[in-house]
Amino acid sequence: MSVSASEATGANPVAREKIMEVEGLFKHFPIHAGFFRRQVGAVKAVDGVSFDVLRGETLGLVGESGCGKSTTARLLLRLMEPTDGSIKFEGREIAGVKGNELKALRREMQMIFQDPYSSLNPRKTVGSIISDPFAIHGMHKDAGERKKAVQELMDIVGLNPEHYNRYPHEFSGGQRQRIGVARALALRPKVIVADEPVSALDVSIQAQVLNLLRDLQRELGLTLIFIAHDLSVVRHMCDRVAVMYLGRIVELATSDQLYSHPRMPYTGALMSAVPVADPRLAAAKKRQVLVGDVPSPTNPPPGCRFHTRCWKAQEVCRNEDPPLVAKDGGNLAACHFPLSDAEVLERVPSARNVNG
Amino acid sequence: MAAPLLEVENLQVHFETEDGLVKAVDGISYTVDRGQTLGIVGESGSGKSVSSLTVMGLTRARNARITGTVRFDGKDLLGTSEEDMRQIRGNDIAMIFQDPLSSLHPFYKVGAQIAEGVQAHRDVSKAQAWDRAVEMLSLVGIPEPRKRADAYPHEFSGGMRQRAMIAMALANDPKLLIADEPTTALDVTVQAQILELIERLQSEFDTAVVVITHDLGVVAEMADEIAVMYAGRIVEKANTDTIFAAPEHPYTWGLLSSIPRLDAPRDEELVPIAGRPPSLINLPGGCSFHPRCPYVREAHTKVDPELKPVPGAPGHEVACLLDSSVRRKLWSELRSGVKPAEARSDVMEEAR
Numbered sequence: 093m094s095v096s097a098s099e100a101t102g103a104n105p106v107a108r109e110k111i112m113e114v115e116g117l118f119k120h121f122p123i124h125a126g127f128f129r130r131q132v133g134a135v136k137a138v139d140g141v142s143f144d145v146l147r148g149e150t151l152g153l154v155g156e157s158g159c160g161k162s163t164t165a166r167l168l169l170r171l172m173e174p175t176d177g178s179i180k181f182e183g184r185e186i187a188g189v190k191g192n193e194l195k196a197l198r199r200e201m202q203m204i205f206q207d208p209y210s211s212l213n214p215r216k217t218v219g220s221i222i223s224d225p226f227a228i229h230g231m232h233k234d235a236g237e238r239k240k241a242v243q244e245l246m247d248i249v250g251l252n253p254e255h256y257n258r259y260p261h262e263f264s265g266g267q268r269q270r271i272g273v274a275r276a277l278a279l280r281p282k283v284i285v286a287d288e289p290v291s292a293l294d295v296s297i298q299a300q301v302l303n304l305l306r307d308l309q310r311e312l313g314l315t316l317i318f319i320a321h322d323l324s325v326v327r328h329m330c331d332r333v334a335v336m337y338l339g340r341i342v343e344l345a346t347s348d349q350l351y352s353h354p355r356m357p358y359t360g361a362l363m364s365a366v367p368v369a370d371p372r373l374a375a376a377k378k379r380q381v382l383v384g385d386v387p388s389p390t391n392p393p394p395g396c397r398f399h400t401r402c403w404k405a406q407e408v409c410r411n412e413d414p415p416l417v418a419k420d421g422g423n424l425a426a427c428h429f430p431l432s433d434a435e436v437l438e439r440v441p442s443a444r445n446v447n448g
Numbered sequence: 449m450a451a452p453l454l455e456v457e458n459l460q461v462h463f464e465t466e467d468g469l470v471k472a473v474d475g476i477s478y479t480v481d482r483g484q485t486l487g488i489v490g491e492s493g494s495g496k497s498v499s500s501l502t503v504m505g506l507t508r509a510r511n512a513r514i515t516g517t518v519r520f521d522g523k524d525l526l527g528t529s530e531e532d533m534r535q536i537r538g539n540d541i542a543m544i545f546q547d548p549l550s551s552l553h554p555f556y557k558v559g560a561q562i563a564e565g566v567q568a569h570r571d572v573s574k575a576q577a578w579d580r581a582v583e584m585l586s587l588v589g590i591p592e593p594r595k596r597a598d599a600y601p602h603e604f605s606g607g608m609r610q611r612a613m614i615a616m617a618l619a620n621d622p623k624l625l626i627a628d629e630p631t632t633a634l635d636v637t638v639q640a641q642i643l644e645l646i647e648r649l650q651s652e653f654d655t656a657v658v659v660i661t662h663d664l665g666v667v668a669e670m671a672d673e674i675a676v677m678y679a680g681r682i683v684e685k686a687n688t689d690t691i692f693a694a695p696e697h698p699y700t701w702g703l704l705s706s707i708p709r710l711d712a713p714r715d716e717e718l719v720p721i722a723g724r725p726p727s728l729i730n731l732p733g734g735c736s737f738h739p740r741c742p743y744v745r746e747a748h749t750k751v752d753p754e755l756k757p758v759p760g761a762p763g764h765e766v767a768c769l770l771d772s773s774v775r776r777k778l779w780s781e782l783r784s785g786v787k788p789a790e791a792r793s794d795v796m797e798e799a800r
Contacts, residue, residue, distance in 0.1 A: 156635040157606075264724045294491040295662055299706035299720035321635060324665075328708030328718070347714060365640035366710060367665030371688045373711060374669045381644055382637045385605045 111283065111315050112145035112168065117177035119163050123390065136389050137163040139339035141177075142416075145283070150309060150316040152330030152347070154323060154362070156386055159336040161319050165285045168317065169201050170194060181283075199229060202276040206288035208268035212260040218271055219256040222246065225278040245274040249304060266297035273304065277312075285317045290325065302329060323366045327351050335359050338389055338397045341416060345423035354440065355419045355430040358382075358398045363440040380439045396428065404429045451522065452479035453656045454503070454624055459516035461495070461502050463509070468729040472498040474680035475516070477755075480624070485650065485657040487671030487688070489664060489703070493725050495680040496660045500626045502526075503658075504543055505533040521623065539569040542617035546629035548609035552601040559585070559597025562616045569620050584615035588645055607638035614645060621653055628660045643669060664707060668692060673763075676700050679726055679736040682755055686764040696758055696766045696775045698741045701782055719788065735769060742788035743770060743778065743796060 118141075120134035138160045145151050153161040166172045168179060170186060179187045186197055202225075205211040212221055222242045223232070232238040243253035249270040260268055269289060276284055286305065290298040306329065309316050320326050326333055326347075333350050335343040335358065343356040354360045364380035382401050387393055393400050399409040408428050416426040461473040473495040480486045490496045501507045503518050505525060518525040520541065528536070545551040553561055562581035566572060572580070578597070585593035588611040601609055610630065617625060627646065631639040647670065650657055659670055667674055667688065674691045676684040676699065684697040695701055702721035709716075723740040726732055732739050734749040741748070748769050758764040759772055768775065774795060781791040 156637060266724065294725070295664070295703055296491060296706050296721035297724065299718040302708070303718055303720060323636065324708045324710050327710060327714060328716075351710065351714075362636060363710070365636040367639070367643070367663065367669045368711065369664040369668045369692065369704070369707060369709060370711060371668045371692055374665075379640060379644065381640050383641075385607060385638075 108146040108148060110144045111147040111182060113178075113180040114144070114168070115142050115178045115180075117141045117164070117167060117179065118175040119160075119167055119172065120175045133390050136339050136392060138167060138174075139389075139392070141336075141339070141341055143334055143341060143344060145315060145317065146332075147282075147315055148309075148313050149331045150318050150329055152326040152333035153317065153319045153336060154321065154326050154333060155336035157321070158386055158389065160339040160389070161336050162287055164336070165203075165287055165317060165319055168283075169203055169285055170197060171203075195229075199279045200281055201283040201285070202279065202281040204269075204272050204276050204284060204286040204289045207292050208265055208272055209292070211272055212268060214260055217257050217259055218246070218251075218263070221260070221271060222274045222278055225275065229279060231279075241278075242274075245277055248277065248308070249274045250300075264297070265293050266300055269293060269301050270304065273301075273308070277308070280312075281314075283315045283317065285319070287319045288321065289318075291320065291322065298325075305329070323351075323362060335362065338386065338392050340397060340426065341424075342398065342427070343423055343425040344416065345421075345425075349421060349423055351440075353421045353423065353433065353436060355421065355423045355425040356398075356427045357402050357404050357429075357431055359425075360431050360436060360439055396426070404431075450482075452481045453521060454480040454658075455517070455519040456499070456503065457517045457519070459499060459502065459518060460514065461498050461507055462513040464511040464513065465729075470728045471680050471731065472728055473502065474731075476675075476677070476680075476682045478675055478682065478685065480656045480658060482623070482656055483650070483654040484673070485659060485671045487667030487674040488658065488660045488677060489662065489667055489674060490677035491662060491725055493679075493728065494677040495728075496677050497628055499677075500543075500628060500658060500660055504537055504541060504626065505530070535569070538565050538622075539620045540622055541624045541626065542620070542622040544610075544613050544617050544625065544627040544630045546632050548606065548613045548633070549601065551613060552609060554601055557598055557600055558604065558612050562597075562612070562619050565616055566619050580619060581615070584619050585612065587618075587649070588612070588615045589641075590615075606634055607641060610634060610638070610642055611645065614642070614649070618649060618653070618655075622655060624656045624658070625650075626658045626660070629662070630659065631666060632661070632663070639666075646670070664692075664703060676703070679731060680728060681736070681767065682765075683737065683767045684765070685755070686758075686761070690761065690764050694761075694764075694776075695779065696764070696772065697737075697768050698743055698770075698778075699737050701779060702740075705782065716785075735767075743792050745769075745796075 117138055119138040120136050122131045123133045125132045141164055155161050167174050174187055178185060189197060219242050222245055223238050226232045226238055232241050243256060246253045251270050290301050293301060318329050330347050332346050334341045337358055343359045354363055361380045361382045368374050384401050387400055395411045396409040396414050399405040414426045414428050416424050419425045419430045457477045458475050459473055460475050463470040463472060476499055488496045498507060502514060514526060559578060559581040562584055563577035566577040566580045582593045582597050585597055590596050590608060590611055604612060631642050661667060671688050673687050675682045678699050684700050705719040706721060708718060721740055726736060734751055735753050738744045738748045751769060753767040753769045755765045755767040758766055777795045778791050781794055
């Protein structure tokens with residue numbers, strides 16, 4: 093079965109336009125050693141990543157720590173200089189923009205950080221934290237107008253607008269994350285990148301923030317790039333998901349497709365590793381435990397990068413780097429021997445349920 | 449039936465602070481048998497870690513007020529002197545902590561840190577202790593254990609450090625292993641490796657395990673029995689299947705419906721628990737969950753519920769003032785996707 097790439101990645105019934113296009117993105121961090129601090133190597137954090145972000149969608153980035161998902165996000169926002177590659181925002185190349193042009197770009201894209209404790213300045217009031225973006229971009233210069241704008245934002249994210257003059261320490265973790273969301277929304281950006289926005293929160297609070305992000309996205313038509321290591325959270329939030337391994341995207345598909353029919357053995361292993369909050373399902377599944385650790389990104393294995401830990405690896409995997417192409421079922425996957433449906437059913441309990 | 453390995457009875461751990469008395473643990477009781485796994489679930493500040501640290505004798509701060517009994521293998525641990533406690537700790541009872549980087553000493557070789565624990569409790573030579581350390585490292589699946597024993601913690605990856613911690617904890621064949629968030633800092637793939645390792649070692653050595661976590665998935669896979677803690681108390685206790693299939697406490701319901709599940713439809717709405725955990729200094733009157741409970745009634749703000757057996761369900765205990773028949777109806781409504789507010793009007797108004 094052959095599926096065209098655009099059909100596979102944008103399986104949404106409404107054909108959406110691309111808001112961002114990433115092509116051949118690289119970020120290598122040099123390693124210096126010796127007396128002359130000569131460059132002896134590089135950490136290949138992002139090593140040739142290409143994907144599109146569609147307007148109004150939630151795109152998930154998942155993978156183990158060190159796979160380059162956070163670096164990719166920071167490159168998209170231009171918080172870091174890419175080593176090579178092109179990033180287009182609404183058709184415009186942004187990989188090299190500087191100065192005022194970059195500042196203007198910041199109004200279009202904002203970020204929500206993981207840790208609501210360290211990402212808010214403890215010496216500023218909530219009001220001034222949320223209104224900082226206004227000050228930087230010279231908006232709402234009148235104090236009364238600015239206060240009104242901030243209080244509207246606080247209301248949108250479910251904070252009491254009367255708490256305008258309080259300090260971050262007076263809020264709980266979940267409320268602090270709402271402050272972070274309000275600050276990200278202040279400039280009415282088109283794209284928001286959320287890097288592990290709920291992993292520092294308690295279970296009961298996590299759901300509050302997830303619901304908030306989902307509602308805001310629907311109401312404001314935001315494009316959300318959602319990074320998390322919790323695969324159940326990613327499935328709940330995202331329309332499409334990209335799985336990263338050692339600086340590369342190894343599988344990209346719609347959420348439903350990825351979770352019910354993973355093609356790349358690495359994705360299958362990730363799904364299989366998620367503990368299920370259902371003792372009967374947990375007992376029934378054959379857990380696919382990956383052996384060993386992620387290889388060093390300084391010197392990634394030749395051929396398919398996953399071959400050192402893959403149970404299906406053969407000679408060809410050690411020599412040839414598989415391209416990211418459409419596989420059976422429409423997922424884009426970089427794999428020589430994609431999983432069959434039977435193999436998926438045996439290992440991934442969620443697939444069993446989705447299929448009835 | 450033999451006496452359980454660990455018996456905790458009406459344990460209270462209060463801390464006197466400048467702001468007032470912090471009731472970190474407020475009267476909890478549980479037992480763990482040999483070879484059994486108890487899961488303690490709760491949010492931060494529910495007292496789950498403090499209760500286990502107390503079992504290990506690690507909360508003997510000057511401002512701590514500890515009452516109740518902790519009986520381990522027939523011995524009262526709370527009355528044991530610090531000297532004797534050191535003999536038990538690391539020998540009969542061992543603990544795995546959440547963060548392996550901060551619980552391993554950065555200056556000493558991993559092998560030396562494991563061997564030290566062996567020498568402290570066994571009459572063995574240095575070489576024998578080192579051999580035991582190497583043996584333990586190979587048991588927890590570290591490749592080339594003899595070489596790796598000579599390495600420092602920073603040379604290990606996160607998963608390997610956690611394995612080294614487990615090797616250290618199990619080096620003296622403890623009867624009880626307390627694992628406090630053993631996999632929270634790890635990636636899912638490594639988490640699966642560690643959980644499988646703990647399970648395998650447990651079945652090999654018949655060790656009792658107390659696993660403390662906020663992750664319901666982890667306890668579903670590991671525990672035989674689960675205790676749900678809220679504000680220093682156990683609010684529900686039952687075997688694992690019951691907790692997931694027929695829970696009876698509104699807080700447990702809240703926890704279950706606030707996590708996205710891989711096996712549920714994707715567009716399913718999450719139902720968060722309103723509000724946030726209470727301050728342990730100023731607990732709300734009556735049932736301490738009442739300010740966040742969607743099914744609260746006037747009386748619940750005054751009467752403090754006790755942990756009582758659920759009628760017709762042996763081993764299942766709940767601290768809730770609602771009638772068991774009402775609770776069952778509410779849960780079946782919630783499970784079919786009804787929102788808490790509607791479930792309340794459907795079930796509770798009709799009962800009135």
